[in-house]
Amino acid sequence: xxxxxxxRSTTRDFKxxxxxxxxxxxxxxxxxxxxxSNPAAMKFLKELDMDLNEYPITYSDxxxxxxxxxxxxxxxxxxxxxxxxxxxxxxxxTFTEWGxxxxxxxxxxxxxxxxxxxxxxxxxxxxLTDDFQLNVDDIIRSKAKILIIASPNNPTGNSFKQKDIxxxxxxxxxxxxxxxxxxxxxxxxxxxxxDEFENMIVVRTFSKAYAMAALRIGYGVANKEIAxxxxxxxxxxxxxxxxxxxxxxxxKDQDFIRRSKKMVDTERPKLASGLxxxxxxxxxxxxxxxxxxxxxxxxxxxxALSEKGILIRDFGSKRRMENCVRFTVGTEEMNKMLLKKIxxxxxxxx
Numbered sequence: 003x004x005x006x007x008x009x010r011s012t013t014r015d016f017k018x019x020x021x022x023x024x025x026x027x028x029x030x031x032x033x034x035x036x037x038x039s040n041p042a043a044m045k046f047l048k049e050l051d052m053d054l055n056e057y058p059i060t061y062s063d064x065x066x067x068x069x070x071x072x073x074x075x076x077x078x079x080x081x082x083x084x085x086x087x088x089x090x091x092x093x094x095x096t097f098t099e100w101g102x103x104x105x106x107x108x109x110x111x112x113x114x115x116x117x118x119x120x121x122x123x124x125x126x127x128x129x130l131t132d133d134f135q136l137n138v139d140d141i142i143r144s145k146a147k148i149l150i151i152a153s154p155n156n157p158t159g160n161s162f163k164q165k166d167i168x169x170x171x172x173x174x175x176x177x178x179x180x181x182x183x184x185x186x187x188x189x190x191x192x193x194x195x196x197d198e199f200e201n202m203i204v205v206r207t208f209s210k211a212y213a214m215a216a217l218r219i220g221y222g223v224a225n226k227e228i229a230x231x232x233x234x235x236x237x238x239x240x241x242x243x244x245x246x247x248x249x250x251x252x253x254k255d256q257d258f259i260r261r262s263k264k265m266v267d268t269e270r271p272k273l274a275s276g277l278x279x280x281x282x283x284x285x286x287x288x289x290x291x292x293x294x295x296x297x298x299x300x301x302x303x304x305x306a307l308s309e310k311g312i313l314i315r316d317f318g319s320k321r322r323m324e325n326c327v328r329f330t331v332g333t334e335e336m337n338k339m340l341l342k343k344i345x346x347x348x349x350x351x352x
Contacts, residue, residue, distance in 0.1 A: 012119045019113065022313060030330040030340060031313040033156075033184070033291045035213035035262055037333070042255035043214050043248040050244065058243040061233055065241070068250045069221060073193055078226040081233050084240045086183060086207040086220030087113070089232075090150070093203055093222070094121040096235045097177050098147050105146035107136060109322050111156045111181070118148070134158040134285070136166045142173035149174055152181040154188050157317055157328045159287030161188050171199040177228075180204045184289040186211035186259055187266055197225050203232075210290065211262050212252050217245040266290045270331045276341045277329075280348060290331045293317070298351050300325045306347040312340055 006014045022031070030036075062082035070077040083089040094117050098104070104118035108127040115125050128140045134155065141149060149170070153162040171178050178201055180192045185206055193204050204223040209215035219241065222232060252258075266289075274284040274292055281297030296303050300318025304327060307314055315328040332340060 010122075012122050016116070016119070020315075022308075024313075027308060027311050027313045028332075028336060028339070029313050030332055030336070031315040031328075032215075033210060033289070033328075033330045034215050035211055035290070036330065036336060037258075037262055037265065038213065040208075040213040040248075040252045040255070041258055042251040043212075043217070046248045046251040047244070050247070052243060052247070056243075058239050058241060058246060060238045061236075062241045062246050065219075065221075065246045065249050068253045069223075072253050073223070075193075075196070075223070076226060079196060079223055079229055081222040081224070081229050081236060082241050082246075083220045083222070083236065084245075085209065085218040086181070086205050086222075087117075088236070088240060089203075089205050089220050089222040090114075090117045090179065090181075091120070092232050092236045093177065093179055094118060094123065094148065096232050098123050102147040103145070104148045104150065105141065105144045105176075106150050107141075107155075109134075109155075109158060109317075109320065110150070111152050114150050114152075117150075123147075130155075130158075134160050136162050136170060138166050138169050138173075141170050145175070147176045148179065149176060150179045150181060152183065153190070153192075154182075154184045154287070154289040156183065156289070157291070157293050157315070157323070157326075158285055159289045159291055159293050160285070161190060161288040164190050164192075167192060168195075168199075171202050174201070176201065178202050183207050184210055187263055187290050188288045193223050196223050200225055200228070203228060208249055208252065211259055212249075213258070213262070214245075214248060214252060217248055219245050219249045262290075265333065266331050269334055269337055272334070273329065273331055273337045273341075276337065277344075280341065280344055291328055292331065293323070293326055293328045295324075295326050298348060300327050302351055303327060303344075303347060306351060307340075307343055310343045310346065312343055 066077040066080040100122040102123045208219035283295040304316040317323040318325045
């Protein structure tokens with residue numbers, strides 16, 4: 003039997019990412035858009051007539067132009083990738099050497115550990131404050147080469163204070179990734195300030211509010227010099243032409259994004275209230291999900307809900323999130339079903 007000793011030393015402790023067995027459950031575990039597939043993207047796909055014999059445009063120029071028009075920036079400010087995961091990988095390939103440190107706030111997105119290590123780096127942590135905000139002084143003191151912060155943060159749900167992010171950008175000596183995967187649900191964004199901070203790269207995705215996770219579209223936004231460096235390093239043709247075209251169509255349908263945000267803004271407080279009545283401790287959220295401390299064992303709750311046809315995400319074994327689970331905010335009907343099933347589980351398991 004092959005030993006893991008044959009693996010690169012920085013990857014030997016890697017485990018496969020979250021990959022549940024899917025039957026016909028309601029998926030409230032991945033924070034995708036519960037309103038369903040992006041209608042403009044679906045229309046594009048149904049009407050698709052494309053020469054599949056030709057390569058995509060090398061750097062997805064048409065999508066970069068569409069994003070530039072939407073954000074009132076230049077196309078040279080954008081880097082397109084196969085999901086935001088590729089953008090994160092490009093940052094490390096572009097700006098780190100073997101053995102460099104990456105600073106990650108804790109708690110935060112679990113996959114952030116993957117990218118520094120796969121590129122031969124080390125991960126160090128900065129503890130968030132008791133209310134899950136950035137410890138600005140601790141971050142600025144760090145000599146790490148890269149800092150990754152997600153705002154809104156995953157899995158805690160809260161946005162970081164804009165003044166804190168800007169203070170970090172001014173004081174931290176390395177590159178700062180601001181991951182806005184859930185940015186469409188928040189009222190704040192650092193994208194308008196990419197030319198103000200030369201060490202900032204904002205990362206976004208079409209997988210959440212845009213409801214296009216299957217097409218794997220992500221992008222980075224930075225000042226033109228930083229974006230040029232990243233485009234020089236990224237794999238050419240990494241985003242296929244079909245995804246690019248669907249992404250362009252989706253950008254033009256902002257009514258879907260507005261409806262999605264309005265639904266979350268309406269249903270999130272109602273779901274939080276319902277969870278409180280059942281004995282949960284929900285944390286404040288600016289995203290389309292809620293992290294909450296459960297009144298019974300997290301594993302028991304997660305498994306029982308799965309058996310009743312609902313998938314949620316279990317974080318209860320992680321430090322500072324003991325006995326916590328995460329719920330995607332569903333439609334009113336979905337949330338009522340979720341609360342009903344939780345109530346059943348509590349009756350059965352208490």
